Amino acid sequence: MPAGDGITDKQRLTIEKAVSAAEQLCGLKFTVFVGKLPDGRESAQAMLTGVDRDRTVLTAVDPTSRQLEIVTGPYAASLLDDRTCALAALAMTTTFQAGELVGGICNGIVLMAHH
Numbered sequence: 001m002p003a004g005d006g007i008t009d010k011q012r013l014t015i016e017k018a019v020s021a022a023e024q025l026c027g028l029k030f031t032v033f034v035g036k037l038p039d040g041r042e043s044a045q046a047m048l049t050g051v052d053r054d055r056t057v058l059t060a061v062d063p064t065s066r067q068l069e070i071v072t073g074p075y076a077a078s079l080l081d082d083r084t085c086a087l088a089a090l091a092m093t094t095t096f097q098a099g100e101l102v103g104g105i106c107n108g109i110v111l112m113a114h115h
Helices: 009-026 041-047 074-079 082-097 101-114
Strands: 029-034 056-062 067-072
Touching: 009 029, 009 101, 029 041, 029 101, 041 056, 041 067, 056 082, 056 101, 067 074, 067 082, 082 101
Parallel strands: 029 056
Antiparallel strands: 056 067
């Protein structure tokens, strides 16, 4: 997880543990980005690169502009439909509204992994 706006080392570790558990559970690669998304979804889609692109689920959060994007590679999209991603997004945003950025990210990742 890249450095993000206002994320402490302890919070980063919490997210990394959730990502690791999710990857072990379902075999997909989960990545998280917290920071500016100047072009919204286009910015998030541009981050979906690399060797594991097909199996990657990217959760990109811009707390300043209150944007959340979930982007999946082709193989990951075959396992995680739009409904599941929308449910994860709803779970995340509900937790974000309670002031829990890290908890929301972790909840969404776990929800997608269990699907």
